[in-house]
Amino acid sequence: MSKTDTLPRTEELTSVDAPWNVIVHDDPVNLMQYVTFVIMKILATMKKATQLMMQVHQLGRSIVWTGERETAEFYTQQLQVHQLKTSLEKAE
Secondary structure (H helix, E strand, O other), X not given: OOOOOOOOOOOOOOOOOOOEEEEXXXXXXXXXXXXXXXXXXXXXXXXXXXXXXXXXXXXXXXXXXXXXXXXXXXXXXXXHHOOOOEEEEEOO
16 A cells, blocks of 8 residues: 555444334223233332323323333333233334
8 A cells, every 4th residue: 555545434324213102002991000000010110100000091192111112112012911002103
C-alpha cells in the first residue's frame, strides 16, 4: 500500500427497535380478581396489578408492560395462556 492509497470509510448503521406495548383488553369472561391475579403473577406487585386491572375495567384496555419486542412477545404469550385477551403493539 502506498502513501497515497486511501481506505474506504465504512460505518455501521444500527437502529434501535422501538419499544413494544403489551396490552390487556377488557372481556366479558374474566372476573376482575382473576385479571388482577394473573397480572400480579406475571408482571407486577399486587398494588400495580390492581391499578392495571382497573384501567382494563374502566377504559377497556391497559398497557401492562413496555419494552423490547422479544420480552413483550413472551409476556403476551404468558397472559394469553391464562386466557386474558392480550395484544402487542409498537409503542409510539
